[in-house]
Amino acid sequence: MAEKVRIDKWLWAVRLYKTRTLATDACKEGKIKAGAATAKPSHLVSVGDHLTVKKNGFNLEFKVLNLIEKRVGAPIAVTCYEDLTPEEEKNKYKDWFVGKSAGEFREKGAGRPTKRERRDIDRFKEDRYGD
Numbered sequence: 001m002a003e004k005v006r007i008d009k010w011l012w013a014v015r016l017y018k019t020r021t022l023a024t025d026a027c028k029e030g031k032i033k034a035g036a037a038t039a040k041p042s043h044l045v046s047v048g049d050h051l052t053v054k055k056n057g058f059n060l061e062f063k064v065l066n067l068i069e070k071r072v073g074a075p076i077a078v079t080c081y082e083d084l085t086p087e088e089e090k091n092k093y094k095d096w097f098v099g100k101s102a103g104e105f106r107e108k109g110a111g112r113p114t115k116r117e118r119r120d121i122d123r124f125k126e127d128r129y130g131d
Contacts, residue, residue, distance in 0.1 A: 004044035005067045007032060007051070013068045014077040016053060016060075031055065050084070058092060060085045 005013075008023040011032070017023035026032055027041040031054040034043055045051070045064050053060045066080040106113070113121060 002067055002069065004046045005069055006041065007034065007039050007043045007045050008041040009069055010045050010064070010067065011053070013071050014080045015071070015074055016055070016062075026053070026055070058085075059089055 008020055008027055011017050011023040011026070012020040017026065023032075024041040027039055027043070030038045032039045033052040034045060034049055039051075045067070047064055047067060049064045051062045051064065053062065061084040063082040063084055064080070065082055068077075068080055071077075072080075
């Protein structure tokens with residue numbers, strides 16, 4: 001087993017990103033930090049490193065436990081890192097999603113909303129949800 005692995009390869013291998021290209025792009029955009037420094041795609045990670053990943057509006061934190069270069073199944077990938085993400089960050093999605101799970105309802109046969117009705121609906125949503 002290698003002592004160090006490229007960060008983009010490791011992020012892809014442990015299934016934090018669907019493709020290695022997405023992991024590389026995230027590094028280039030400054031969304032990955034190793035310790036306090038922004039990591040380039042070629043940054044080498046080793047066991048015990050702390051990584052901060054900004055993904056889909058969430059700040060995820062991980063500690064590297066095992067180094068792998070090849071993509072593995074999800075049950076094995078989970079054993080390669082320790083999730084250090086704070087609970088409030090994990091609950092951010094739940095807090096945002098509360099009250100939005102029900103789909104919108106329109107009476108059968110009412111057809112599509114007119115332009116005026118659409119504006120009224122949009123105003124209502126802005127007042128209610130702050131979009």
